[in-house]
Amino acid sequence: METEKKGILLESGTNELEIVEFEVGSNKFGINVIKVKEIIQPMNVTFIPHAHPHVEGIIQLRGEVLPVVDMLKVLGISNAQRNPQQKYIVAEFNKQRVVFHVDNVTQIHRISWDQIEKPSDMYQGGSSQVIGVIKYKDEMILLLDFERIMVDINPASSISVEAVKKLGKRERSEKKVVIAEDSPLLRKLLFDTMQEAGYANLDFFENGRDAYDYLETLAKADKNIENQVQIVITDIEMPQMDGHHLTKKIKSHPDLxxxxxxxxSSLITEDLRHKGEEVGAEEQISKPEIAELILRMDQLIL
Incomplete structure (x- = not known):
């Protein structure tokens, strides 16, 4: 896996990603290659009493103790026979490492974010772990929200309003903030924490394309865009247009x-920080460090 990953996505802001396709039961799912550290064979798992039902236990991998999450239980797939090709996907995001137990890892696909459809509210429900549907040949691959999966297991890993309260009362309501974030859960948490931090003038968009179209429309009406918007906050993984591509388009626009x-984003690591630098982002902050995000916003727009 490490060998396969070396040549991918050398250029930032192309609006493309690589996904690792894997199987749970008879269903096909995807995870962004950027999250994947390695793929290994299953190991002996040490049982942990009173752990979350989705956690099988822990393993020791090169001296590091990691939790193992059973994706059959996460996805509510019952009565499925375990595939003999079972694999462990070792992943890293949100400043944490975790192992996902899946039935098989099949292949890697390179696709564009605009090929990924947002799930319909009609079939995904309010607590779905699916953030995108990829139509590939005659199949559909579901892109999973691994951040939400981990927040369900460990709520302390999510954005905390309490962390912002420690910053004290402030008044920022005259500052207009544009936020691109595809997760409904994260939009709600960002709304609550931004309000607590005094930022009340917020415009949320579900993907980078909608956010860019909005900003471009504002710029056509008034080239002095800074009179209308003071800062843009963006996630990386979003259907239609990702955050790196959004940033690149903003920084390439004469007015924006x-x-x-x-x-x-959950994908801000030392190995990947260069991608944001290449597209011209002023700052890159890892979820769930909301207090740090607020402090950097203060520095950039005051």
Whole structure:
């Protein structure tokens, strides 16, 4: 896996991603390659009493103790026979490492974010772990929200309003903030924490394309965009247009390029920080460090 990953996505802001396709039961799912550290054979798992029902236990991998999450239980797939090709996907995001137990890992696909459809509210429900549907040949691959899966297991890993309360009362309501974030859960948490931090003038968009179209429309009406919007916050993984591509388009636009952009994502690691730098982001902050995000916003727009 490490060998396969070396040549991927050398250029930032192309609006493309690589996904690892894997199987749970008879269903096909995807995880962004950027999250995947390695794929290994199953190991002996040490049982942990009173652990979350989705956690099988822990393993020791090169001296590091990691939780193992059973994706059959996460996805509510019952009576499925375990595939003899079972694999462990070792992943890293949100400053944590975790192992996902799946039935098989099949292949890697390179696709564009605009090929990924947002799930319909009609069939996904309010607590779905699906963030995108990929139509590939005659099949459908579901892109999973691994951040939500981990928040369900460990709520302490999510964005905390309490962390913002420690910053004290402030008044920022005159500052207009544009936020691109595809997760309904994260939009709600960002709304609550931004309000607590005094930022009340917020415009949310479900993907980078909608956010860019909005900003471009504003710029056509008034080239002095900084009079209308003071800062842009963007996730990376979003259907239609990802955060790196959004940032690149903003920084390539003659009027929008003056806007400061902060990338706020679970994918901010030392290995990947260069991608945000290449597209011109002023700051990159890892979820769930909401207090740090607020402080950097203060510095950039005051």
């Amino acid at each position: 390029k003056k806007l400061p952009v902060i990338i706020f």
